[in-house]
Amino acid sequence: MNKPFLLFQPYPLKNIIIKNRIFKSAMSEALATEDNLPSDKLIRLYRTWARGGAGVLVTGNVMVDRKALGERRNVVLENDRHLTLFKKWAEAGTENGTHLWMQINHPGKQVFKGVVDEAVAPSAVPFEPSLQKFFPKCRALTGEEITAIIKKFAETARLAQNAGFSGVQIHAAHGYLVSQFLSNKHNRRTDEWGGSIKNRFRFLQEIYKAVRAETGEGFPVSVKINSADFIKSGFSEHESLYVIKELADMGTDLIEISGGTYEKPEMTGRNIKPSTAKREAYFIEHAERLKKETDVPIAVTGGFRTKEGMEEALFRGKTDFIGIARPMAVYPALPQLLKENKLQKLTLTQKKTGISLLDDHAMLELTWYSQQLARIGKGKRPKPAFSPLLSLFLTVLKNGSEVFQKRRV
Numbered sequence: 001m002n003k004p005f006l007l008f009q010p011y012p013l014k015n016i017i018i019k020n021r022i023f024k025s026a027m028s029e030a031l032a033t034e035d036n037l038p039s040d041k042l043i044r045l046y047r048t049w050a051r052g053g054a055g056v057l058v059t060g061n062v063m064v065d066r067k068a069l070g071e072r073r074n075v076v077l078e079n080d081r082h083l084t085l086f087k088k089w090a091e092a093g094t095e096n097g098t099h100l101w102m103q104i105n106h107p108g109k110q111v112f113k114g115v116v117d118e119a120v121a122p123s124a125v126p127f128e129p130s131l132q133k134f135f136p137k138c139r140a141l142t143g144e145e146i147t148a149i150i151k152k153f154a155e156t157a158r159l160a161q162n163a164g165f166s167g168v169q170i171h172a173a174h175g176y177l178v179s180q181f182l183s184n185k186h187n188r189r190t191d192e193w194g195g196s197i198k199n200r201f202r203f204l205q206e207i208y209k210a211v212r213a214e215t216g217e218g219f220p221v222s223v224k225i226n227s228a229d230f231i232k233s234g235f236s237e238h239e240s241l242y243v244i245k246e247l248a249d250m251g252t253d254l255i256e257i258s259g260g261t262y263e264k265p266e267m268t269g270r271n272i273k274p275s276t277a278k279r280e281a282y283f284i285e286h287a288e289r290l291k292k293e294t295d296v297p298i299a300v301t302g303g304f305r306t307k308e309g310m311e312e313a314l315f316r317g318k319t320d321f322i323g324i325a326r327p328m329a330v331y332p333a334l335p336q337l338l339k340e341n342k343l344q345k346l347t348l349t350q351k352k353t354g355i356s357l358l359d360d361h362a363m364l365e366l367t368w369y370s371q372q373l374a375r376i377g378k379g380k381r382p383k384p385a386f387s388p389l390l391s392l393f394l395t396v397l398k399n400g401s402e403v404f405q406k407r408r409v
């Protein structure tokens with residue numbers, strides 16, 4: 001019997017149908033206006049992607065608080081003053097029956113020096129010494145501030161819904177504020193927000209409840225979470241399974257699995273074993289374990305590069321959606337190309353300049369991909385052969401050398 005092809009089979013979430021299994025994962029576009037609003041370039045980028053045929057497009061992280069930017073050109077949504085611009089963004093990204101989910105985020109202490117006046121975190125725990133030159137000192141949030149941030153997440157979700165986004169995703173991965181709360185290494189609190197995993201989960205749990213209360217039962221609410229942080233006494237795989245099962249019981253519509261933080265950027269595949277790279281998806285084993293314990297729909301993101309690998313993961317029931325980010329910056333119509341069998345295998349090389357000091361820096365990769373996003377935003381074609389060294393040179397020429405230190409996932 002021939003295996004069924006699932007990549008282009010629709011998938012029913014609670015109240016909606018997603019037209020296929022391609023789930024474009026968040027990429028911080030850094031394409032907002034000076035005032036942190038959606039720009040024409042950002043809107044054009046999403047129109048292009050929507051026409052390219054993905055089932056779901058998740059936006060790059062949108063900040064819930066202007067005082068807590070992750071990088072200078074992030075979009076911020078905290079009031080309805082410019083909702084018309086957000087409506088235009090939503091209209092563009094939902095063309096062609098596409099679902100557009102806004103990823104909502106607060107960076108906590110994972111923000112580069114000079115971007116914010118003050119970095120906040122669950123506890124005043126500094127990063128490891130090698131990273132301290134990039135990050136400002138942080139201070140612990142008060143209980144009142146924690147409650148205020150929870151409300152901000154809910155408010156951003158409500159505004160996104162009003163603007164016409166068809167769902168939201170809470171960013172609980174990659175070392176940002178929610179992920180800091182989940183981690184025993186970064187959360188040393190002794191009140192109800194710290195200690196046991198039940199307490200460390202409370203911040204995410206309350207955000208989820210507040211977002212759900214604002215947006216109602218019929219609105220998709222997703223959470224992106226780490227399979228693990230891959231650092232000693234960080235968020236473990238066991239804890240991740242616990243949190244995901246709790247989120248599933250609470251009614252989360254979809255869980256996206258990733259992994260790593262700035263301290264260990266596993267989400268980009270930097271430290272993965274050759275055997276994992278060969279098998280494509282970096283975090284698929286975690287998803288497999290998860291599938292045995294809960295039936296919440298999941299997307300696994302990181303490393304998918306062949307149509308065969310995607311179909312195999314779906315056929316084996318390891319995931320329900322194929323999370324995909326960097327390939328969408330090089331092939332904006334990737335879903336269509338896969339559907340029409342015009343592309344079977346993506347070859348994306350690691351971005352290197354040949355200068356080891358620069359190549360050890362994960363940020364080069366981000367700058368290179370962001371430039372591809374900016375090209376699409378300007379209505380140009382991506383340039384897969386674009387030289388990483390030239391990409392770096394142009395970025396520094398345009399923004400000064402500090403920008404290279406201020407890119408983030």
Ligand SMILES: Cc1cc2nc3c(=O)[nH]c(=O)nc-3n(C[C@H](O)[C@H](O)[C@H](O)COP(=O)(O)O)c2cc1C
Pocket residue numbers: 025026027028029059060061103171173174224258267268301302303304323324325326327365366367369370408409
């Ligand atoms: C330029 C760039 C920006 C990113 N920004 C975000 C982000 O805002 N939120 C997020 O959850 N992940 C972000 N990521 C991580 C991706 O969503 C994804 O987890 C990672 O790239 C691995 O998937 P891939 O192998 O398909 O690229 C970013 C990645 C890149 C390359």
